[in-house]
Amino acid sequence: MSIKIGILGYGNLGRGIECAIKQNVDMELVAVFTRRSPETVTILTQGARVYHIDDVEKMKNEIDVLILCGGSATDLPVQTPKYAEMFNVVDSFDTHANIPTHFDAVDAISKKAGKVSIISVGWDPGMFSLNRLYANAILPQGCDYTFWGKGVSQGHSDAIRRVEGVKKGKQYTIPVDSALEAVRNGKNPELTTRQKHIRECFIVPDEGADTAKIEHEIKTMPNYFSDYDTTVHFISEDEFNANHTGIPHGGFVFRSGKTGWNEENSHIIEYSLKLDSNPEFTSSVLICYARAAYRLSREGQVGCKTVFDIAPAYLSPKSGEELRKHML
Amino acid sequence: MSIKIGILGYGNLGRGIECAIKQNVDMELVAVFTRRSPETVTILTQGARVYHIDDVEKMKNEIDVLILCGGSATDLPVQTPKYAEMFNVVDSFDTHANIPTHFDAVDAISKKAGKVSIISVGWDPGMFSLNRLYANAILPQGCDYTFWGKGVSQGHSDAIRRVEGVKKGKQYTIPVDSALEAVRNGKNPELTTRQKHIRECFIVPDEGADTAKIEHEIKTMPNYFSDYDTTVHFISEDEFNANHTGIPHGGFVFRSGKTGWNEENSHIIEYSLKLDSNPEFTSSVLICYARAAYRLSREGQVGCKTVFDIAPAYLSPKSGEELRKHML
Numbered sequence: 001m002s003i004k005i006g007i008l009g010y011g012n013l014g015r016g017i018e019c020a021i022k023q024n025v026d027m028e029l030v031a032v033f034t035r036r037s038p039e040t041v042t043i044l045t046q047g048a049r050v051y052h053i054d055d056v057e058k059m060k061n062e063i064d065v066l067i068l069c070g071g072s073a074t075d076l077p078v079q080t081p082k083y084a085e086m087f088n089v090v091d092s093f094d095t096h097a098n099i100p101t102h103f104d105a106v107d108a109i110s111k112k113a114g115k116v117s118i119i120s121v122g123w124d125p126g127m128f129s130l131n132r133l134y135a136n137a138i139l140p141q142g143c144d145y146t147f148w149g150k151g152v153s154q155g156h157s158d159a160i161r162r163v164e165g166v167k168k169g170k171q172y173t174i175p176v177d178s179a180l181e182a183v184r185n186g187k188n189p190e191l192t193t194r195q196k197h198i199r200e201c202f203i204v205p206d207e208g209a210d211t212a213k214i215e216h217e218i219k220t221m222p223n224y225f226s227d228y229d230t231t232v233h234f235i236s237e238d239e240f241n242a243n244h245t246g247i248p249h250g251g252f253v254f255r256s257g258k259t260g261w262n263e264e265n266s267h268i269i270e271y272s273l274k275l276d277s278n279p280e281f282t283s284s285v286l287i288c289y290a291r292a293a294y295r296l297s298r299e300g301q302v303g304c305k306t307v308f309d310i311a312p313a314y315l316s317p318k319s320g321e322e323l324r325k326h327m328l
Numbered sequence: 329m330s331i332k333i334g335i336l337g338y339g340n341l342g343r344g345i346e347c348a349i350k351q352n353v354d355m356e357l358v359a360v361f362t363r364r365s366p367e368t369v370t371i372l373t374q375g376a377r378v379y380h381i382d383d384v385e386k387m388k389n390e391i392d393v394l395i396l397c398g399g400s401a402t403d404l405p406v407q408t409p410k411y412a413e414m415f416n417v418v419d420s421f422d423t424h425a426n427i428p429t430h431f432d433a434v435d436a437i438s439k440k441a442g443k444v445s446i447i448s449v450g451w452d453p454g455m456f457s458l459n460r461l462y463a464n465a466i467l468p469q470g471c472d473y474t475f476w477g478k479g480v481s482q483g484h485s486d487a488i489r490r491v492e493g494v495k496k497g498k499q500y501t502i503p504v505d506s507a508l509e510a511v512r513n514g515k516n517p518e519l520t521t522r523q524k525h526i527r528e529c530f531i532v533p534d535e536g537a538d539t540a541k542i543e544h545e546i547k548t549m550p551n552y553f554s555d556y557d558t559t560v561h562f563i564s565e566d567e568f569n570a571n572h573t574g575i576p577h578g579g580f581v582f583r584s585g586k587t588g589w590n591e592e593n594s595h596i597i598e599y600s601l602k603l604d605s606n607p608e609f610t611s612s613v614l615i616c617y618a619r620a621a622y623r624l625s626r627e628g629q630v631g632c633k634t635v636f637d638i639a640p641a642y643l644s645p646k647s648g649e650e651l652r653k654h655m656l
Contacts (some may be wrong), residue, residue, distance in 0.1 A: 018588055018601055020587065020591050022589065023344055023587070024468060025466045044589055050355040099652055100649070100652055120656055125656045127462070127466075129460070129655055131599075132655045133641070133644055133651060133655050134458070136655065137616045137619075137640075138609070138613050140614055178360035184602075206469050214350075240620075258610075259344070259348065259351070259604075259605060259608040260608055261347050265603075265604035265605040266604050267601070267603045267604060267605075268603075269600075269601055270598075270599070270600045271459075271599050272596075272598045273595070273597055274512075274595065276594050276595060277587060277588065277593040277595075280468070280587040281595050283587075284467060284587055285466050292463075299565070307656075308639065308640050308648070308651050308655075309640075311636065312461050312462060312636050312637075312638075312640055313461070313636040315466075316464065317465075320636070320637070323461060324427055324428055324431055324634060325427070327426050327457055327460045327464065328424065328427050
């Protein structure tokens, strides 16, 4: 009997979930819920249905876990508490500063409803957080470093597209190689914002636009670019469409620590991701935690969890016996 | 109130545990148990006591978790089941092929005794296993790679020391750079034993020994060296003592996988360790799982667990609230 999944929101993340379900034989996509007119949305999975988001409650008894694929800015703060009342839910809420508030809201509702919810699932927050926790527990004396990229920052790409004269734009965040090497070699450097990442922009200007003005405006944009070394490339629309439509991302989490009676020995723990598709990888993590939510719920657990609260074995379709035999 | 720890076996690993306890303020070393005469063993921790191993049962009510620091070949298969009857225990049993048998034996005893045991804790098995599990769950379609080193292989060092004419010897296992790069770049290479690792030996020969004969004997030694490209260096005892008395180790775990409706996107997950001291790092992992064993036992759980069965939050001294606020 497979785990019945519902997807709420059919953008890049929702489509990623659909692809991930195809790779997991114990999962089944039952329904996609959308704010659009359902008849205008074509999904890939034979046998699954598309409903308007207003009809989600009617499917309460036909879905084991509802995966919420909205955005963290305005969708999830409303949707996760709302749907946690009816379903086991998983979300990828990634506004780090607001996680405690979001957790408390969702926890209270899930407990009352007798459901399991898992929030802030993905790679950061998510796999990166796990690696920070494990590495900090193992090496209490040490320094943490997180680098992002090379990859597309959605927020920065949006910001450059708001500049006058920009037709299309994409921004890549790139870790500074020498900073990575210094950390990897245990030098425990103190790094400024500028020393950690560079920003590279690829822009298709409007016809006749003042490219010098665009470049200046981007490079001096407060919060987004002024604290970084930024490179701006103006390219043709053909080149943009050929080389800059993907959504790659990734990054590095380091813990550099000391052990020994006098802390004389050094250790480096490094975790890194190189992802062709940020939303598809995030979806692949979400689907593992949907499996965990289903199992925890079947065990009678309730309330809100994060990746910190879930034993790794819950993520795998394999039995404890198989895992011990083949992966330990 | 701190967690009261006992150490059984005071070799490199036992001393590592002692150092790790010093770094964890919620932990306290109560006693070290040794096969030697207790009065011949000097430990570093003020206030902790040294007992003969035969006296361990008398300390049953004064120790929360007993950490077993014996070897996997002959000590742990006997010791872990034996002491699991009296204590919550943690071990670093690392004979991969025998883990299922060891697990079953320890599980039955721990359940009967109402205790928690956690076996095969360290980095491989341990953190490497965790990374294999997480990465396989996230990317069901893909390839796994594990590389070890650069580091000292105890078994291979022992093997070269058994060769006639060798006074002192140390063997380093080193991953082949081009193989690492091929995996990192998503090429999914099929690698032979020889293509994955090289072996480098540093030897102090007995006076007048036939070094050509030693080198030949090492390089052609079945199981240990004949399937590898091996380099043998003859050095002075001074150089050996200056540069080759440490026990560094480390390695890399990769998962290279595909996502997308037609598996058109590639992803690389990489986890790596660079360790100055293999036993001290292993000890640092063991102490985290001792904390978990203590907490699980207080919750009323019983039986044998592995790293797969333990939610990450149990490893950290921080509260769930703190973890969500600062590490998620």
